[in-house]
Amino acid sequence: SQTIHQWPATLVQPVGSPLSLECTVEGTSNPNLYWYRQAAGRGLQLLFYSVGIGQISSEVPQNLSASRPQDRQFILSSKKLLLSDSGFYLCAWSQGRTSGYYNEQFFGPGTRLTVL
Amino acid sequence: GENVEQHPSTLSVQEGDSAVIKCTYSDSASNYFPWYKQELGKRPQLIIDIRSNVGEKKDQRIAVTLNKTAKHFSLHITETQPEDSAVYFCAVPHQAGTALIFGKGTTLSVSS
Numbered sequence: 001s002q003t004i005h006q007w008p009a010t011l012v013q014p015v016g017s018p019l020s021l022e023c024t025v026e027g028t029s030n031p032n033l034y035w036y037r038q039a040a041g042r043g044l045q046l047l048f049y050s051v052g053i054g055q056i057s058s059e060v061p062q063n064l065s066a067s068r069p070q071d072r073q074f075i076l077s078s079k080k081l082l083l084s085d086s087g088f089y090l091c092a093w094s095q096g097r098t099s100g101y102y103n104e105q106f107f108g109p110g111t112r113l114t115v116l
Numbered sequence: 117g118e119n120v121e122q123h124p125s126t127l128s129v130q131e132g133d134s135a136v137i138k139c140t141y142s143d144s145a146s147n148y149f150p151w152y153k154q155e156l157g158k159r160p161q162l163i164i165d166i167r168s169n170v171g172e173k174k175d176q177r178i179a180v181t182l183n184k185t186a187k188h189f190s191l192h193i194t195e196t197q198p199e200d201s202a203v204y205f206c207a208v209p210h211q212a213g214t215a216l217i218f219g220k221g222t223t224l225s226v227s228s
Contacts, residue, residue, distance in 0.1 A: 032214045043122075043220035044160065044205060051214060059215075090159060094214065102148035102209055105216055107159040 002027035006091050006108040013115055019064075019078040021111050023091030026072065031093040033074040034105065035066055038088040050074060051096065086115045118143045120208045122219030129196050131228045139206035139219050140188040149182055149189045150216070152205045160205060164191070196226045 003026045013019060025031050035047040037060075046059045048066035056066050063082060067075045074091055091108040119142045129135050139149075150165035166173045166180045166189065173180050177196075182189040193200055203223050207216040 034215055036218075044218040046210070046215050046217060049210075049215040057215075096214065102150075102214065102216075104150070104162050104165070107161070109159055 002093070002106065004091060004093055004106060004108040006089075006111050008111060009109065010112045011114070013081050013113065015083055015115055016080050019076070019081050019085070019113070021076040021089055021091075021113075023074040023076075023108055024072055025093045028072070028093070028095070030071060030096065032096055033068060034092040034094075035074065035076050036090045036092065036107075038090060038110075040087070042087075044090070047076070081115045083115050086113055088112050118146070118208055118211045118217050120206060120217055120219045122206050122222060124222060125220065126223045126225070128225045128227065131196060131198060131226055133196055135191075135193045135196055135200070135224055135226075137191045137204055137206070137222045137224075138188055139190070139208075140186075141208045142187070143208065143211055144184075144187060145211075146187075146208045148209050149180065150207050151178075151180060151191045152207065152218075154203045154205065154221075156202070163204075193224075196224075198226050198228050200224060201226045 005024050032051050034049045036044045050056050050068045065077050089111045092105045094105045095103040122139045147168035152160040153163045154160040164178050164180050166182050177194050179192040203221045205221045206219040
């Protein structure tokens with residue numbers, strides 16, 4: 001069966017510090033990978049998605065970046081955190097579209113980031 | 117880009133009542149409409165989804181209806197129970213790829 005991991009689970013960082021969040025998926029190959037952010041009491045904002053190694057599509061220009069160095073690894077980074085970067089970061093995966101149909105997205109446990 | 121509006125943002129019902137949450141979308145080419153449930157402090161999980169070739173899908177106490185002409189779809193929960201209390205999100209496909217664009221969520225509170 002497939003499993004998705006995220007770490008760290010919680011993180012408290014000062015403004016201006018760098019960030020690296022990691023997501024890995026087990027039990028599948030060539031998954032589509034996604035990063036979402038959920039601010040307190042808010043919806044799920046799509047940040048990045050990837051359909052393959054080195055292929056990253058960005059939805060939010062801001063000060064965040066994403067990389068996919070391996071097939072089942074997705075990393076979210078920032079060089080300098082802002083207060084507004086605080087939130088709950090969720091990684092998700094899905095199988096690629098089959099016969100034109102979308103497949104279910106499975107979310108990781110999330111990383112709760114507080115920027116002080 | 118694709119846009120999805122979700123209403124209401126909060127919904128309070130008595131145990132045993134029905135709850136309905138509605139989402140409207142802008143891209144008439146959308147063909148997949150999932151609903152996710154997120155309990156407090158946990159990850160969102162898919163509870164039901166519908167594809168554009170059907171108008172309604174039911175799974176025990178939950179159902180989703182789709183009106184492609186009007187570009188809206190709704191989640192129906194019957195005989196609500198306290199454990200139904202959570203945030204519910206609708207989603208539609210991203211125009212350019214495989215990602216989902218989520219609504220802002222509905223906080224459902226079921227009181228006993």
